[in-house]
Amino acid sequence: MPRQGPAQHTDNTAHRPLKPLDFGPPSNSISPMHIFAPALALLLLSTAATAQSYDYRTLHLIEDRHTHAVIRVTPAPEAELPERGRANCNDVEGLNRRGRNTALAFGRMFQRSGIHIDEILVSRLCRTIEAGKLLSIGPVREFEALDPPAADELPDARLDAILGRIDSLRPSETVLLIAHHEIVEALTGESLEPGEGLVFRLPPFGEIEVRARFGLPPL
Numbered sequence: 001m002p003r004q005g006p007a008q009h010t011d012n013t014a015h016r017p018l019k020p021l022d023f024g025p026p027s028n029s030i031s032p033m034h035i036f037a038p039a040l041a042l043l044l045l046s047t048a049a050t051a052q053s054y055d056y057r058t059l060h061l062i063e064d065r066h067t068h069a070v071i072r073v074t075p076a077p078e079a080e081l082p083e084r085g086r087a088n089c090n091d092v093e094g095l096n097r098r099g100r101n102t103a104l105a106f107g108r109m110f111q112r113s114g115i116h117i118d119e120i121l122v123s124r125l126c127r128t129i130e131a132g133k134l135l136s137i138g139p140v141r142e143f144e145a146l147d148p149p150a151a152d153e154l155p156d157a158r159l160d161a162i163l164g165r166i167d168s169l170r171p172s173e174t175v176l177l178i179a180h181h182e183i184v185e186a187l188t189g190e191s192l193e194p195g196e197g198l199v200f201r202l203p204p205f206g207e208i209e210v211r212a213r214f215g216l217p218p219l
Helices: 032-053 056-063 086-091 097-113 126-135 156-167 181-188
Strands: 067-072 119-122 140-142 175-178 196-201 209-215
Touching: 056 067, 056 097, 056 196, 056 209, 067 181, 086 126, 097 126, 119 126, 126 140, 126 175, 156 175, 156 181, 181 196
Parallel strands: 067 175, 119 140, 119 175
Antiparallel strands: 067 196, 196 209
């Protein structure tokens, strides 16, 4: 039987309900607090949410056993064909400026976090290979199963190959996938925009558990 991909999200962060703002007894006059306090509260909530999304400490979850990460660097669709491998990439348009900046920013994020990456798995598309090299955080290996599928749905055999490759690692080893949106959704059940990533765990003979989402500040 084909192996199942995504399991349930395991982020157990507690969310406390917000208490209503108390501005005192009703009055015929309108104080400045009545006008500015709601806007200030919304600004603080927005700032806190943004800080949590770009918090580098999320990456340290990768240090747990059987835990890995997947990121998305370039937008779809990819123009070049997977068959155009490493030898022909000089003849194919590579990452645009935004794509290069995104890959470099991800590389700096991982370097500053001190997280060790044993292997970076990428598809055979030239832009994905280039992104893996720009990270400069580990050896880059092309993996055919990560090529974007011809149809919207990823075949079970491809999904099994990706899960089997991750399963073959030692518990302490960490892999980083640079994947296209169809691959991310098939593996995790979640979607990523360029500049975003997921930390996930794959226990032995288990299913993928998404542990956290991380991302880059707007470039």
